[in-house]
Amino acid sequence: MSGSLNITAATVDPALLDLPWSLPLETWPEETIAALPKGISRHLVRFVNLSGYVVAIKETSAELARKEYDMLRTLQRLDIPCVDPVAVITNRTTDSGEPLESVLVTRHLRFSLPYRAIYSQSLRPETATRLVDALAVLLVRLHIIGFFWGDVSLSNTLFRRDAGAFAAYLVDAETGQLYDGLSNGQRENDLEIARVNIAGELLDLQAGGRLAEEIDPVEISNGIVAKYRSLWKELTGSEEFDQSERWRINQRVERLNDLGFDIEELAIKTGETGTTVRIQPKVVDAGHHSRRLLRLTGLDAQENQARRLLNDLDSYRAAFDKQDLDEEVVAHEWAARVFEPVIRAIPKDLKGKLEPAEMFHQLLDHRWYMSQNEGRDIPLAEAVSSYVDTVLRHRRDEATIIDPPTGTFTMPVPVVDDDDWRSKV
Numbered sequence: 101m102s103g104s105l106n107i108t109a110a111t112v113d114p115a116l117l118d119l120p121w122s123l124p125l126e127t128w129p130e131e132t133i134a135a136l137p138k139g140i141s142r143h144l145v146r147f148v149n150l151s152g153y154v155v156a157i158k159e160t161s162a163e164l165a166r167k168e169y170d171m172l173r174t175l176q177r178l179d180i181p182c183v184d185p186v187a188v189i190t191n192r193t194t195d196s197g198e199p200l201e202s203v204l205v206t207r208h209l210r211f212s213l214p215y216r217a218i219y220s221q222s223l224r225p226e227t228a229t230r231l232v233d234a235l236a237v238l239l240v241r242l243h244i245i246g247f248f249w250g251d252v253s254l255s256n257t258l259f260r261r262d263a264g265a266f267a268a269y270l271v272d273a274e275t276g277q278l279y280d281g282l283s284n285g286q287r288e289n290d291l292e293i294a295r296v297n298i299a300g301e302l303l304d305l306q307a308g309g310r311l312a313e314e315i316d317p318v319e320i321s322n323g324i325v326a327k328y329r330s331l332w333k334e335l336t337g338s339e340e341f342d343q344s345e346r347w348r349i350n351q352r353v354e355r356l357n358d359l360g361f362d363i364e365e366l367a368i369k370t371g372e373t374g375t376t377v378r379i380q381p382k383v384v385d386a387g388h389h390s391r392r393l394l395r396l397t398g399l400d401a402q403e404n405q406a407r408r409l410l411n412d413l414d415s416y417r418a419a420f421d422k423q424d425l426d427e428e429v430v431a432h433e434w435a436a437r438v439f440e441p442v443i444r445a446i447p448k449d450l451k452g453k454l455e456p457a458e459m460f461h462q463l464l465d466h467r468w469y470m471s472q473n474e475g476r477d478i479p480l481a482e483a484v485s486s487y488v489d490t491v492l493r494h495r496r497d498e499a500t501i502i503d504p505p506t507g508t509f510t511m512p513v514p515v516v517d518d519d520d521w522r523s524k525v
Contacts (some may be wrong), residue, residue, distance in 0.1 A: 108169065109187035109205075115151045116187060116205070122195050125159045125203070134208075147208060154208040155186055162190045162202040164274055169204055171273040178245050179387070181238065182270040183209055183258070209269055211455045212258040215301070216310075228311070228320045231259060232298060234268040236327035239294060240335065242270070248286050250275035252294035254301045261454065263404035263461040291328055295321050335361060338380040343370065349379055356381060357388045396431035399439070401457035408461045409439070438480075445484050446492070453495045463487045 105121055120128055125144050134147040134154045145158045160168075165188045172185040184207040192200035215231055235257055242249060249256075249270075256272040279286075302317030311317070334355065341348050349368070367380040389406035393399050401409060416434045417423055442463060443456045454462070467483035478486075 104191050104193060105189055106191040107187055107189050108166065110173075112187065113151055116189070119148065119150070121189065121192050122200075124194075124200060125157060156183070156206045156208050158204045158206075159201040160204060160274070162188075165190070165202045165204040168272075168274045171276055171278070172206070174278060175247070175270065175273065180241060180245065180247070180270065181267065182273065183207065206271075209258050209260070211458075212260045212269060214258060215254040216305070218259060228302065228315050229323060230266050231268075232320055232324045233327050234259060234262075234266040235294065235298075236324045236331060238268040238270065239290065239324075239328055240331045243282050243287050243290070243332070244335065246279040246281050248277045248279065248282055249273075249290050250277070250293070251297075252290055253297035255297075260402060261458050262402035263408045263458065264465075265404050267402045267404075287332075291325055294324050294328075298324060331359065334359065335381070338378055340376055340378045343377050346377065349377075352379060352381065361388065396428055397435045397439075399435065399457065401455070405455075405457040405461055408464065409457060412438070412460075412464060442480070442484055445481075446488065450488065450492050453492055459492065462491065466491060 105117075107116065109116075120132065125146050128146060128148070132148055134149050143158050143160050145156055147154050147156055158165075169185045169188045172182055175182045176184070186205040186207050188202065188204055190202040192202065194200060218227065218231070231254060235252070235254065238257065239249070239252060251272065251274070256270070258269045258271050259266040260269065261267075299318050299321035302311060302315070302320055305311040306315070306317055339348070339352060369378045369380075370376065387403060389410055390401060390403050393401055393406040393410055396413070397409075399406075399409065413431055413434045416438060417425075417430050422430045439460060442460060446459060453459070463483060466487040467478050467480070470478045470483060470486060
């Protein structure tokens, strides 16, 4: 009965009380369930429509639900990509008074897909490597803050497209523990768990005919080890060089920024003879380009998407000779004259296909290929029309939009004059 429920939440959505908590989750009525792709889970999980958004409800013990809820909130405060914890609900009973399992409620991550849903589409074989690379980046970020996952796998991760790559988000923190720091043994343990789990998951896909024959699941799973170690070395390793090569300090910082990480501080020590310099970076959370884009334009995007949009912004500045003007002023002008008109031109029934930043990134690629094929500059409005009709309209939705509106819009695009811009870059 709803009156006996115990709800733990930072802010309680009253609509939670309207859900059929007196029924086992597996028997919830179909009209309540949102039909979204799910990953593999050791617990029963259902997606449910709630107040215009979608939540994932996982049945588990009260102790594990509370532990995972607290851990997800902590990871959020530490800026780790993970699902948003909504509530823990305990003291569930049937109408006849029989006890039911407690649940953890998390908000579904819009535009995200489990790895199995990604492989239900016709994607290039490189997708396997890109997913594993994204997971390696996530694992490094978790280890930097002292988080031992204990169950690293593709199944416990959601993926969002990020300008041709993928960004990985932690979904299941049930086995995780947060320490002041991790030993090499703990990190290697997590890495071995990841290698074994990924190999098994890809072998399972291969057995089901959902993986390209030329892909070796074991080789791909071994790839996370190499990717992780190269990232870890770049992010935490020390470097020694001659004092005359001090430019290498800036070079190291730039490499770390390119990986999407910021530097909190650099410990620089000179050798006993005063001729060598040893640097040890202290890396903070990823998101260098995302934060810059958000600061300049207010646009919230994935890291690779942000890098691509910032490149387009830099091209705009160069084309109109605005390098000497205030960066924020030019950024807002670019957003108003280029980015926003493009997004407004997307028909309403197609807006749920991809995130706006990903649409813009794909549009830039589409326009470049059009220009190459036709040997001419393609006006932005023409590129938008072509992209919508030949690419976007044929994608399946990656947002959690249920019963999307229908109909299309005409597409006047009040954008910056192409002759003034693209002909200059």
